[in-house]
Amino acid sequence: MSTSTYQRRRATNALMLSLCSLFAFAAVGVLVLILGFVLAKGISSLNLDFFIHMPAPVGEPGGGVANSIAGSFFTVGLASLIGIPAGIGAGVFLSEYAGHRLGDVIRFTADVLTGVPSIVIGIFVYGLVVLKMGNFSALAAGIALAIIMLPIVARSSEEMLRLVPHSQREAALALGISRWRTILSVVIPVAQRGLVTGALLAVARAAGETAPLIFTALGNRFWSLSITGGPIDALPLRIWRYGIGPYDEWHQQAWAASFVLVFTVFVISLAARLLLRRR
Amino acid sequence: MTVHSQHQPEAPIMNYEMRIEHGHQAPVSEAEALAGGVVVRDLDAWYGPFQALRRINLLVAPKRITAVIGPSGCGKSTLIRCLNRMHEVVPGARGSGQVLLRGEDIYAPGVDPVVVRRRVGMVFQKPNPFPTMSVFDNVAAGLRLNGFLVRRSQIAETVEKSLRQAALWDEVKDKLSRPATELSGGQQQRLCIARALAVEPEVVLMDEPCSALDPVATLKIEDLMRELAKEYTIVIVTHNMQQAARVSDYTAVMMMAEDRAGEMIEFASTREVFTNPRDKRTEDYITGRFG
Amino acid sequence: MRAERRRTPEGAAALTIRRPWRIGNAGDAVSRAVFAAMGLSLLALAALLLYELVFQSRLSISTFGWGFITGTRWDAAAREFGAAPAIYGTIVSSVIGLVLGVPVSIGAAIFLSEIAPPWLRNPFSFLVEMLAAVPSVVLGLWGIYVLAPWVGNPVETSLRDHVGFIPLFNGPAFGFGMLAAGLILSIMVLPIITAISRDVMLAVPTSQREAMAALGATKWEVISGAVLPYCRSGLVGAVILGLGRALGETMAVTMVIGKGYNISASLFQPASTAASTLASEFNEATYDLYISALVELALILMGITLLVNVLARLLVWRIARSPGLVRE
Numbered sequence: 001m002s003t004s005t006y007q008r009r010r011a012t013n014a015l016m017l018s019l020c021s022l023f024a025f026a027a028v029g030v031l032v033l034i035l036g037f038v039l040a041k042g043i044s045s046l047n048l049d050f051f052i053h054m055p056a057p058v059g060e061p062g063g064g065v066a067n068s069i070a071g072s073f074f075t076v077g078l079a080s081l082i083g084i085p086a087g088i089g090a091g092v093f094l095s096e097y098a099g100h101r102l103g104d105v106i107r108f109t110a111d112v113l114t115g116v117p118s119i120v121i122g123i124f125v126y127g128l129v130v131l132k133m134g135n136f137s138a139l140a141a142g143i144a145l146a147i148i149m150l151p152i153v154a155r156s157s158e159e160m161l162r163l164v165p166h167s168q169r170e171a172a173l174a175l176g177i178s179r180w181r182t183i184l185s186v187v188i189p190v191a192q193r194g195l196v197t198g199a200l201l202a203v204a205r206a207a208g209e210t211a212p213l214i215f216t217a218l219g220n221r222f223w224s225l226s227i228t229g230g231p232i233d234a235l236p237l238r239i240w241r242y243g244i245g246p247y248d249e250w251h252q253q254a255w256a257a258s259f260v261l262v263f264t265v266f267v268i269s270l271a272a273r274l275l276l277r278r279r
Numbered sequence: 280m281t282v283h284s285q286h287q288p289e290a291p292i293m294n295y296e297m298r299i300e301h302g303h304q305a306p307v308s309e310a311e312a313l314a315g316g317v318v319v320r321d322l323d324a325w326y327g328p329f330q331a332l333r334r335i336n337l338l339v340a341p342k343r344i345t346a347v348i349g350p351s352g353c354g355k356s357t358l359i360r361c362l363n364r365m366h367e368v369v370p371g372a373r374g375s376g377q378v379l380l381r382g383e384d385i386y387a388p389g390v391d392p393v394v395v396r397r398r399v400g401m402v403f404q405k406p407n408p409f410p411t412m413s414v415f416d417n418v419a420a421g422l423r424l425n426g427f428l429v430r431r432s433q434i435a436e437t438v439e440k441s442l443r444q445a446a447l448w449d450e451v452k453d454k455l456s457r458p459a460t461e462l463s464g465g466q467q468q469r470l471c472i473a474r475a476l477a478v479e480p481e482v483v484l485m486d487e488p489c490s491a492l493d494p495v496a497t498l499k500i501e502d503l504m505r506e507l508a509k510e511y512t513i514v515i516v517t518h519n520m521q522q523a524a525r526v527s528d529y530t531a532v533m534m535m536a537e538d539r540a541g542e543m544i545e546f547a548s549t550r551e552v553f554t555n556p557r558d559k560r561t562e563d564y565i566t567g568r569f570g
Numbered sequence: 571m572r573a574e575r576r577r578t579p580e581g582a583a584a585l586t587i588r589r590p591w592r593i594g595n596a597g598d599a600v601s602r603a604v605f606a607a608m609g610l611s612l613l614a615l616a617a618l619l620l621y622e623l624v625f626q627s628r629l630s631i632s633t634f635g636w637g638f639i640t641g642t643r644w645d646a647a648a649r650e651f652g653a654a655p656a657i658y659g660t661i662v663s664s665v666i667g668l669v670l671g672v673p674v675s676i677g678a679a680i681f682l683s684e685i686a687p688p689w690l691r692n693p694f695s696f697l698v699e700m701l702a703a704v705p706s707v708v709l710g711l712w713g714i715y716v717l718a719p720w721v722g723n724p725v726e727t728s729l730r731d732h733v734g735f736i737p738l739f740n741g742p743a744f745g746f747g748m749l750a751a752g753l754i755l756s757i758m759v760l761p762i763i764t765a766i767s768r769d770v771m772l773a774v775p776t777s778q779r780e781a782m783a784a785l786g787a788t789k790w791e792v793i794s795g796a797v798l799p800y801c802r803s804g805l806v807g808a809v810i811l812g813l814g815r816a817l818g819e820t821m822a823v824t825m826v827i828g829k830g831y832n833i834s835a836s837l838f839q840p841a842s843t844a845a846s847t848l849a850s851e852f853n854e855a856t857y858d859l860y861i862s863a864l865v866e867l868a869l870i871l872m873g874i875t876l877l878v879n880v881l882a883r884l885l886v887w888r889i890a891r892s893p894g895l896v897r898e
Contacts, residue, residue, distance in 0.1 A: 006394075009393075009424075009788055009791070010391075010788065012788075012790060013788035013789060013790040013791070016790040016793075016794075017685060017789060017790055019677060020677040020678070020680040020681045020684075020685060021681050021685060022677075023673070023674045023675075023677030023678045023681065024677065024678040024681035024682060024686070024694065024698075026674060026678075027674060027675075027678045027698050027701065027760055027764065028694065028697045028698060030701065030757055030760075031697060031698070031700060031701045031704075033716075034704060034708075034709065034712050035704075037712055037715075037716055038708060038711075038712065041715075086608050086611060087608075089604065089605050089607075089608030089609070090605075090608040090609045090611065090612055092605045092608075093605040093606055093608055093609030093610075094609055096605070097602060097605055097606065097609070098609060105613070106609055106610070106612055106613060108883065108887075109612050109613055109616050110612050111879075111883050112616070112876065112879055112880060112883065113612065113615065113616055115811075115814050115815075115818070115875055115876070115878075115879035115883075116619070116818070116872060116875065116876070117817070117818025117819070117820065117845060117871060117872065117875055118818070118820065119818070119820045119845050119848050119849060119868070119871075120619075120623070120818070120868045120871060120872045120875075121619075123623070123626075123848065123852070123864070123865055123868045124618075124619050124622050124623060124868075127622050127623075127625075127626045127865065128618075128622055147615060150611075150612065150615070151612060154609075154612060178595075178597055178598050179598045179601070179602075180597050180598050180600075180601030180602070181597070183601070184601075204703060207705075208703075208704075208705030208706070208707070208708075209705070209706075210705070210706065210707040210820070210821045211706075211820040211821060211845070211848075211849060214849060214852060214853065215852060218853070236705060236707045236821075239707050239708065239711060240707050240710070240821065240825075243707070243710070243711045243714060243825065244714070244825065251715070254711055255711070258707075258708040258711055261705055261707075261708060262704060262705065262708055265703055265704075265705060266700065266703060269700070269703045273696070363784065365780065365783065365784060368779075368780070368783060370687065370688060393786050393787065393788050394786065395786075396783060396784055396785065396786040396787075397785070397786030398786075400784065400785075401780075401784040403777060403780065403781065403784075405777060407775075407777040407778060407780070407781040408781075409778065409781065409782075409795075409796060409799070409800075410800065411799040411800060411802070412799075420782070420785060420795065421785035421786065424785060424786065424787050424791055424795065471781070474781075474785070475784070475785070478785060478786065
């Protein structure tokens with residue numbers, strides 16, 4: 001073997017391995033960069049006022065994002081109420097009842113649905129709910145977010161339910177317990193940790209969504225907690241509106257709000273993963 | 280005389296009084312092994328904290344077949360993987376001692392394992408052809424890597440030569456561009472042998488090459504081994520004692536010590552080991568009393 | 571529950587337990603129906619989604635016909651809506667995102683699967699996946715104040731200085747534009763492509779790596795010769811899934827792509843994607859045709875992402891169902 005070929009191979013090896021390592025560190029580096037910025041820029045505006053006050057009149061300093069935080073809780077809460085039970089139910093259907101063919105079709109549809117851009121979902125709900133009702137509302141927002149959560153929860157629930165050993169189901173059925181009671185009292189409780197994990201990850205996803213809210217919640221500078229009464233604000237919406245707005249004040253608050261949002265989403269995601277790991 | 284574990288590396292070349300009789304091979308001389316084969320001196324090997332091999336000493340005669348036998352878990356595979364520096368690929372694995380290939384220590388500092396592995400080829404227990412490559416490309420894989428030959432005609436020549444050496448040419452000569460996975464198990468293993476031979480190694484290691492194959496394929500490969508031994512030095516690990524007795528010139532017997540480390544308890548010509556073993560444990564193992 | 575003695579033909583008594591029909595079976599039937607409804611709701615949702623979008627865009631479809639896809643002007647005042655620049659922007663920004671993101675993702679996946687010591691693998695993978703948890707709007711905010719200015723200067727200015735003769739790289743260095751959008755998309759597709767690629771690489775059998783190594787291959791040659799070819803279908807699937815994600819991405823892209831509705835050769839120009847157009851225009855849509863045009867744009871966007879996602883899913887499904895050797 002010629003030495004020059006050999007040297008070339010060694011050089012290529014060193015180069016490519018270094019490049020791959022560099023890329024991996026770059027990926028993590030970007031994350032650190034982004035989080036670092038959010039932290040650095042946001043933390044200065046974080047104070048109690050930020051959390052308990054409403055937005056100040058346009059152009060004036062001060063104020064907070066209390067209504068946005070409340071709105072986020074409200075809309076995501078509504079969405080979870082609709083989306084999580086339906087999602088788990090769909091997961092139950094896929095894992096316990098559905099035949100091979102039907103199951104495949106539903107599974108495929110769910111996978112495809114998760115790929116639909118969330119903005120399209122928002123427009124869909126706009127046509128379906130907002131136009132019919134005549135106004136923007138928390139309900140519309142909740143429905144939009146629920147539609148986003150549904151396929152995610154369905155698929156993860158199905159996977160978790162499938163992990164429950166058949167012997168558990170058979171033991172219950174052999175005792176004469178009916179199928180539905182078996183599912184409710186045996187299968188679901190055994191899988192509960194996994195189901196909660198799936199639900200948490202879906203909630204984290206919904207909490208960070210902005211686009212669907214543009215068409216359903218619209219946003220509101222004032223306090224609003226009615227389900228169908230009118231526009232409602234949410235943290236991602238506020239971040240957007242303040243972020244692209246003309247005032248430096250607003251930009252500051254956008255960073256602070258970003259920090260709160262990222263922190264929340266990360267905590268939920270981490271909790272979900274830790275839950276899963278503790279099996 | 281046989282080579283014991285207490286062999287002194289600095290001892291002079293031994294003169295043996297035994298002559299070569301029909302069926303008997305003279306025991307290996309160290310000079311021979313140093314010049315053209317492999318000498319293993321005081322080899323230890325660990326997987327993390329667990330010692331898998333202890334003070335292994337072995338002389339592998341050039342152009343002969345040396346078999347390594349012993350019960351499961353005694354470290355046979357670990358041993359031959361140390362001979363081409365594949366052992367250290369496992370995370371946490373390490374070794375110490377010397378392995379002299381034609382007198383040069385492959386574990387000397389500064390030696391590139393990549394070079395060692397080209398000179399010491401390996402055939403694995405389960406045939407592992409590259410599924411995304413054709414029969415031709417599989418055999419040529421090593422050639423293309425090493426930048427040996429560049430022109431397609433040269434590569435084609437070497438591929439044919441290797442396939443003939445592996446007794447596979449006639450069966451695949453009109454299937455060269457078919458995916459390697461279309462071949463039967465026995466054919467795939469011979470393909471892997473051809474692939475190993477294509478880079479012209481000095482030693483060929485075989486780790487239980489027939490254990491995943493049916494008896495007919497096994498016999499074909501055993502015949503192949505004897506042919507290959509005319510040109511290559513072969514070390515084969517096998518748990519099949521009849522195979523070792525049929526095929527090999529020399530046999531090394533390994534046993535697991537109480538702390539589960541592998542030790543070499545006997546090394547002699549195959550005839551000797553199977554008809555007149557010196558160690559009681561060898562006799563027990565061969566007669567099937569354990570292992 | 572009632573126990574009943576019954577005589578079998580042989581005369582021996584057999585004990586049969588019969589459940590009263592009303593209680594047990596009714597519960598099962600009802601619950602089955604409920605769960606089925608929830609499962610089928612996914613199908614209904616998909617169908618309804620398609621229907622609603624088509625329905626709401628009918629005005630625009632009937633008004634513009636195919637001209638909607640080829641038209642290049644988006645003028646609300648003139649009541650003229652053409653989606654070509656939006657579609658162009660969607661595709662080009664996603665392609666840039668992939669061109670920049672795929673090498674980094676695959677490289678990172680190789681690191682995680684083949685190079686990193688086992689103890690580093692999990693925490694590192696976790697960090698990369700956390701990138702996916704950052705909400706799009708926050709990424710967009712970072713894009714506005716950190717990425718876009720950096721893209722404007724030094725990235726675009728140096729590109730213009732050195733390779734400005736290529737049409738791609740000339741024009742005013744706004745920062746906000748197609749290039750920034752592509753960059754932010756590359757960040758967004760990174761976690762998904764890396765995670766899937768890492769998984770398919772880890773699934774390559776050790777025997778394949780050993781076979782290549784035993785021939786005297788360097789570590790990189792083992793990776794490029796044995797690992798990557800073996801799992802290339804999976805890698806392609808990962809990339810296509812990443813593409814699907816990039817096509818539908820809205821907030822981050824909207825915030826850094828500037829506001830230009832045109833088809834331009836230069837990457838420095840502000841541009842639009844279908845998603846960014848929808849996000850920025852919708853709240854200003856005041857009359858029916860305007861809204862209908864936007865819905866039609868949404869329909870087209872969904873069509874494109876659907877196509878890509880279905881392709882990716884089929885590929886990934888095919889691999890998941892054929893364990894072992896991948897035949898080409």
